[in-house]
Amino acid sequence: MHPEDPIQPMDSIQQVDPTAPVQQSHPNAVQPTPATNKPLTESKPTASDADAEEFKTEPEASHTEAYDSAAYRYIPQGVQGWNWGAFMFNVYWGLGNKSYLPLLCLIPFFNVIWIFVCGIKGNEWAWVNGDYPDVATFQAVQKTWNRAGLFAFILATIGILLVILMYIFIFAAIFVNFQNDGRTTY
Numbered sequence: 001m002h003p004e005d006p007i008q009p010m011d012s013i014q015q016v017d018p019t020a021p022v023q024q025s026h027p028n029a030v031q032p033t034p035a036t037n038k039p040l041t042e043s044k045p046t047a048s049d050a051d052a053e054e055f056k057t058e059p060e061a062s063h064t065e066a067y068d069s070a071a072y073r074y075i076p077q078g079v080q081g082w083n084w085g086a087f088m089f090n091v092y093w094g095l096g097n098k099s100y101l102p103l104l105c106l107i108p109f110f111n112v113i114w115i116f117v118c119g120i121k122g123n124e125w126a127w128v129n130g131d132y133p134d135v136a137t138f139q140a141v142q143k144t145w146n147r148a149g150l151f152a153f154i155l156a157t158i159g160i161l162l163v164i165l166m167y168i169f170i171f172a173a174i175f176v177n178f179q180n181d182g183r184t185t186y
Contacts, residue, residue: 078135079127085145086122088152090115093145099125 085093086102090111094102102118102125105111123142132138 075124075127076135079123079138081123082119083122083126083142083146084119084149084153085142086126086149087115087119088149088156089145090118093122093149094118094125096145097122097126098129101125 083093086097090102090105094100099122102114102122104114105118107114126142127138130138130141132141
């Protein structure tokens with residue numbers, strides 16, 4: 001083959017090691033390990049690297065922070081917790097917070113389980129997908145969703161209890177009516 005030929009034989013193509021870490025654009029970027037998807041605490045520079053300190057990554061998360069490997073972002077302690085807005089207004093909450101997993105609540109029967117997942121993971125999804133500068137701003141935004149969601153939950157619970165009581169009174173009246181002299185009057 002000629003050197004100017006654009007097609008190269010397979011022997012001349014550089015093979016890539018799939019287990020080797022990918023070089024990031026920034027030397028302090030967190031890189032996942034292929035086997036565990038956890039950030040490396042420190043990359044291993046070779047002896048020929050003059051500036052070995054440049055290749056160190058961020059330290060591991062402390063025990064107070066969770067690590068979301070899908071988005072490579074740390075989730076602060078103040079972000080975790082139950083979200084009433086994601087639980088009650090799951091589809092609208094998801095669209096408003098750029099989190100599209102709550103759209104799975106539109107699937108019949110699956111939504112009964114998924115609303116609880118939205119309530120549990122909602123804050124983390126909103127933090128990862130949102131552009132919040134700090135935890136205080138995030139909590140202020142989610143506080144309004146939480147208040148509205150809790151209010152809707154209380155109203156729904158009261159409504160369900162009233163419907164159950166109504167059916168109990170109707171069936172009790174029908175039962176009492178059948179007990180009176182064995183005849184029915186409507």
